[in-house]
Amino acid sequence: MIFRIGQGFDLHRCVADRPLVLGGVTIPCPWGLDGHSDADALLHAITDAVLGALALGDIGTWFPDTDPRWKGADSAQLLRQVLDDPRLNGWQLGNLDSTVITEKPKLAPYKLQIRQSIADIFNCPVEKISLKAKTNERQDAIGQGLALAAHAIVLMQRER
Numbered sequence: 001m002i003f004r005i006g007q008g009f010d011l012h013r014c015v016a017d018r019p020l021v022l023g024g025v026t027i028p029c030p031w032g033l034d035g036h037s038d039a040d041a042l043l044h045a046i047t048d049a050v051l052g053a054l055a056l057g058d059i060g061t062w063f064p065d066t067d068p069r070w071k072g073a074d075s076a077q078l079l080r081q082v083l084d085d086p087r088l089n090g091w092q093l094g095n096l097d098s099t100v101i102t103e104k105p106k107l108a109p110y111k112l113q114i115r116q117s118i119a120d121i122f123n124c125p126v127e128k129i130s131l132k133a134k135t136n137e138r139q140d141a142i143g144q145g146l147a148l149a150a151h152a153i154v155l156m157q158r159e160r
């Protein structure tokens, strides 16, 4: 078995009048995330982690925010497009760990749904997907509710 590890990070500004989408799940919230696509910071971090594992660049070069094709794009579709790339043939997810940092809302009630949504994209058991949530202790932009950030790390594996 061959293993490759990848890491991803993303941050989006919190703005009114946008849905809050994390891991492909729309979460009830009075504000959402600003961005060219659906601004799903968690899926963006995960996509960058997958690309990083195989040294295939980053989400910004795959899906430039200057390209009108990706305006309002469903980030789950973007990740699926990466996973369907011929260069990922034979690779499967070993496991994925992720962290969302935000003051609000509390993510505990949605964690399983988000993990299942991510597992559906990878077509893998939910047990391979970990999601953790933290606050920023009211410090800096995230702590003041101005931004939300996500980290992800993946282990990709392939038979020899």
Ligand code: MG
Pocket: 010, 011, 012, 035, 039, 040, 041, 044
């Ligand atoms: Mg992003």
